[in-house]
Amino acid sequence: MTAPNSPLPIADAPEPLEPALEPLLDASFDYSAAADGLATAAPLRARLLQRLQASKAASAGMVTARAARLPRQALAPGVQRRELYRMPAGRPARPGEPRRAGLISLDAGAVLPSYGDSALQREWLVLQGEVLIDGIALAARDYHVCLPRQASGGISSAAGALLFVRESLQPAAASDQALTVYDAEAGWADFAPGIQRRVLWQQDGQAALLYYAQPGAQVPQHRHGHDEECLMVQGELFLDDVLLQAGDYQLAPAGTGHQITATDTGVVIYAHGDLELQFTG
Structure with a gap:
């Protein structure tokens, strides 16, 4: 039997967030209220408010569990x-x-x-x-x-x-x-720069997978033909403006997409969704 590929390294996670910052991890956090007054302030602040509102709208159909x-x-x-x-x-x-x-x-x-x-x-x-x-x-x-x-x-x-x-x-x-x-018996196939993956199960275009990404790795902008579930096994990951930590879970419904999928720490992710991602950018 061919020896499994050596997995990529995972950096230690940063120190835990300060309590004052923890509400930013809450999927129900009201960014518009946090940015109260920006709409009538300088143009830069107004653009920031628009960005926050767009982010909230894009994630409205997604389910995040801490x-x-x-x-x-x-x-x-x-x-x-x-x-x-x-x-x-x-x-x-x-x-x-x-x-x-x-x-x-x-x-x-x-x-x-x-x-x-x-x-x-x-x-x-x-x-x-x-x-x-x-x-x-x-x-x-x-x-x-x-x-x-x-x-x-x-x-x-x-x-x-x-x-x-x-x-x-x-x-x-x-x-x-x-x-x-x-x-111990399964290998890791190269998927993208700094990212390997393991197909665990597949049927009719959907699959259960493990992704192993090194610090700084990113997945290009993509959309979902099937519901996409992500469970953080190890490390931390940004899905757009949502930071997921070990044990956290997000479901993105079919037809939605992610602009940003990136990790600073390196991450192991269980994902269930498209066998082949639908890249859009």
Whole structure:
């Protein structure tokens, strides 16, 4: 077997933000109120207000979840869930839209007998620790897909773990099988200057991927043919004017786009969306 590519280095993240700056990370932050009075001030200030208003409008349909601020739901003794996204009821799903996405934390020795709707495809990514899913031993950055109608063998962790889970309605043929991608055995393909990626799963133009970017790397302006989900595994990333940190999540609906995708620290990202990005600039 060919040895995996050496992953790119990730710089240490900057010091935590001062409390006074934390509201700037809030997706609901009212930039217009913060810039009160600019419209009647000097032309430069007026342009800044227009830029803030345009940024707010562009991100209006996007969903941003801050892991540190999400409520925890107990699923079993020592097992908690934080909901990152839930598809609203009463409308058709967009291309690539998940039904649910969340973070599952297990204390040492915790067991979850089963999880989720067996009619949905469940994708698991281990973020921290080690875990048994359906009897399969998984460690950090290992990825596992449970197919629809596949019986759940439960989840357990001897020493504790943090998992990302994504549930979606995917057509499955009788010949389809569960899929596991082990971090230690998978390589990194060059994608763009300073960026490598790993395709974990793909079907009909959409894919689950890991991106590994070095400090200063950028992805060109692009649009989304499918809903694009980004989960920060390590490091920090700017998606336009939104700064995402480890554990944070953003869903950009199909038809939207990103002007800026850049990292100062270097980043590992789980992304679910287009297999091939639609570059527009």
